[in-house]
Amino acid sequence: MPKPTTIIFPSMDVRGAASGGSATSGGGVSIELDSVTKTYPGQDVSAVEDFSMRIEPGELVMFVGPSGCGKTTTMKMVNRIIEPTSGSIRIDGQDVLSLSPDQLRRHIGYVIQQIGLFPHMTIADNIATVPRLLGWSKKETSARVEELLDTVQLDPAVFADRYPRQLSGGQQQRAGVARALAADPPVMLMDEPFGATDPITREKLQAEFLRLQADIGKTIIFVTHDFDEAVRLGDRIAVLSERSQIEQFDTPAAILAAPANDYVASFIGSGAALKRLSLMPVTSADLSFGAPASGGKRPQLDPTATLRDALDLLVVTGAEALEIVDADGTRLGCLTHAAISAALTQSSPTRGAGPAAGEGVHR
Amino acid sequence: MVVAIYATIVVQIELSVTRSADPVAVTGITKELDMTLVAAAADGLEGLDGMAEFLDRRSDDLTQMLVEHLAVVAVSVAVATVVGVALGLLVWDRPVGRSVTITTAAVILTIPSLALLAILSPLFGLGWGPSIVALVLYSLLPIVRNTVVGLREVPAPVLESARGMGMTRTGVLLRIQLPMAWPIILTGIRVATQLAIGIAAIGAYVAGPGLGQYIFRGLSSLGSRNALNYALSGTVGVVALALAADALFIVIARLTTPRGLRA
Known part of the structure; x- marks a missing residue:
């Protein structure tokens, strides 16, 4: 050893x-x-x-x-x-x-x-x-x-x-x-x-x-x-x-x-919201949207996917909502555009709870 | 065998005649040899008639000179390799030391071999001594130069990662740079060997060993019956030795180049 x-x-x-x-x-x-x-x-x-x-x-x-x-x-x-x-x-x-x-x-x-x-x-x-x-x-x-x-x-x-x-x-x-x-x-x-x-x-x-x-x-x-x-x-x-x-x-x-200032913002570039979504698991959004009406068929997504993947799937399929289904086929809930937006707004005011978040900005 | 040598000799005469017509191509040792040959050739080719008999009678003699020639070159290049690589390791990263060393070695190489031997023989007497010293000095340039070039050619990221892992400077030099530079250093040794095989012939001027003895005997007995035989057998012997050594180096390079560096 x-x-x-x-x-x-x-x-x-x-x-x-x-x-x-x-x-x-x-x-x-x-x-x-x-x-x-x-x-x-x-x-x-x-x-x-x-x-x-x-x-x-x-x-x-x-x-x-x-x-x-x-x-x-x-x-x-x-x-x-x-x-x-x-x-x-x-x-x-x-x-x-x-x-x-x-x-x-x-x-x-x-x-x-x-x-x-x-x-x-x-x-x-x-x-x-x-x-x-x-x-x-x-x-x-x-x-x-x-x-x-x-x-x-x-x-x-x-x-x-x-x-x-x-x-x-x-x-x-x-x-x-x-x-x-x-x-x-x-x-x-x-x-x-x-x-x-x-x-x-x-x-x-x-x-x-x-x-x-x-x-x-x-x-x-x-x-x-x-x-x-x-x-x-x-x-x-x-x-x-x-x-x-x-x-x-x-x-x-x-x-x-x-972003602390314009410099950081310019470094992030465009699509900051999308980048944030890519850091959030689908399970961080509100999944309580109702089950589909009988006969309705919605696209399915794995719970390990990110909200960015979810948004991508929504846009591509044009569906109103996604079914979140895990590998065993258990339905965890349903995800909508509105839920994704809400997840994003919810997370934005709070600064990251990193170990030294307070000393983040230096000048 | 005798026929083959005979054929080579004829070719060699033709070569030397054409080459002597071009003064630019004639330098150093070859100039001296060519003059003998041209002079002999001018006497007519009848001198070649006795070649087979000449070789036959002197085969023991020739073999011994060939071995001695090889020995003096081997010893000299070995010493020059140790000294040259050591010098290269010392100066590769020192701009001043590097240029002083390489320039000095280059200046030594410009000294005509006869002159150098004349200077060395009062110090080292006659025979092997001055020959070896002269050959070591002449062999230094290609070896030192290639060592320095090889050590410096190791890519910066390789050096940085080696240092970044905590290898000492000496460790990096001996375990990374030297092995990576080896194929280049070996090329330097190969060039030095070729150089030394040629120059060793001049060593006979101060009673040094090797095939130069026959060449000088041919020179000093111009016009005599065996003059051309002496000069030619010596010359051909030198050329054959050089070719054999070169082939040997191809094998050595093959065997000693780390597999990861082979193209």
């Missing part, structure tokens, strides 16, 4: 001492950034200025902003790929600047857009990189590699001994995620990991990633410039403008319902 060999973050002590983790073990630790500033030598304007944020254990926080806004720089200061000019960063209460960068990075998963798999090594060897750095035994390492390949849905029998160039883009990205997860780090940093894949692959990877995160509950900072991706994946979204200024930091639903 894999275990952290070096205790870096205090709460890992507890987990490490336990019987050991699996691909689905873990859970995250908190990350706090306190007045973090990065000024490159010879430049008047800071790349990142006075950035403060607290990320809760197990939270998936999305940094969204246009290219060059400093979101990637901010993220890369957490594992000290970029050294902050001032300010402090604590992971699980431990100041990252007090740790050796190499030791620190072995306990932080890191995924970049270009993946950066080592072309001369097999997929198995790529994934085994950090376990080997940590001195795991051969047996532990190979068991872990197999487990991870399963986790990211690459058949170990097929892919373990392949080389990166023999994999498609989507498969390479999965191998990259597996490699980052190898030593079961409590924290993951992901820099537009799905940015270079085609839309269909991206959507698939996102769905898989969400499922994976539901299991492993890492604390993740995920950088993207795609607001829709942020809405889809994030527990909370930080909308960043130049110099990595936080324009709004809140749950996707709260940001969509009440």
Whole structure:
């Protein structure tokens, strides 16, 4: 069973001492950034200025902003790929600047857009990189590699001994995620990991990633410039403008319902209501509309669908209402246009109940 | 076998005659060899009549020179590989050190081999010593250069992900960059070997080992009955050795290139 060999973050002590983790073990630790500033030598304007944020254990926080806004720089200061000019960063209460960068990075998963798999090594060897750095035994390492390949849905029998160039883009990205997860780090940093894949692959990877995160509950900072991706994946979204200024930091639903300012609104783009609907399950609407008159036939929808799916079906079929029927055929209720609208209005005045919703707006 | 060598020799004479007509193509060692051949060829081809007998009588001698030639090249290129790759690892990421090293190696390569041997023999005496030192020096440029190029060509994302996973700088250099640069470094070693096989012939000038001995004997006995035989057997031996070494490198490249890097 894999275990952290070096205790870096205090709460890992507890987990490490336990019987050991699996691909689905873990859970995250908190990350706090306190007045973090990065000024490159010879430049008047800071790349990142006075950035403060607290990320809760197990939270998936999305940094969204246009290219060059400093979101990637901010993220890369957490594992000290970029050294902050001032300010402090604590992971699980431990100041990252007090740790050796190499030791620190072995306990932080890191995924970049270009993946950066080592072309001369097999997929198995790529994934085994950090376990080997940590001195795991051969047996532990190979068991872990197999487990991870399963986790990211690459058949170990097929892919373990392949080389990166023999994999498609989507498969390479999965191998990259597996490699980052190898030593079961409590924290993951992901820099537009799905940015270079085609839309269909991206959507698939996102769905898989969400499922994976539901299991492993890492604390993740995920950088993207795609607001829709942020809405889809994030527990909370930080909308960043130049110099990595936080324009709004809140749950996707709260940001969509009440953008803090014009900048955030422009970033959301059109169709904010539709995007919000895509976050709401059909069961969140009032389903009490009457049963169909005898002989009337209505389109049916699964209760796991979102209100956006429901609206889509209503528009396409032109029906007045939808029957919500679960997989067993049990009728849960009926959904109308009016109920969808009502669900939307109901949810909008309340701001998201995220852990730090209050400190969302920074300027 | 003898017939094949004989045929090669005839071709070689024709080649050298045509090439000597083009002064641009004639450089360094080949110039010296060509002059012998042209001079001999001008005497007429009757000198070739005794070739078969010549080879037959001196086959032991030739074999020994061939082995020695190979040995002096192998030792020199091996030393140059160790030194060159080490230099490359030291300077690849230092702009000043890098250009100083590569420029120095390039300057060394411009020194005519006869001149370099003349300078080296007071220091290292006669025989193997000056030959090896000279060959090591000449072999450095392709090896250092290709090492530096290879290490620098590793894509930035690969380096970033390696560092991002907590590999040390040395770890990244030795476990990621060096293996990825290996095919390029090997090409450098291959070029160095070709270079060294040619230049090694000049080593005979300071009593060095190898086929150069026959070439110089041919040179010094111009006009005598066996002058052309000496020069030609030496030259053909050098060419054959170069071709064999090149073939060997194709095999080595095949065997040592990590499978993930093969095209």
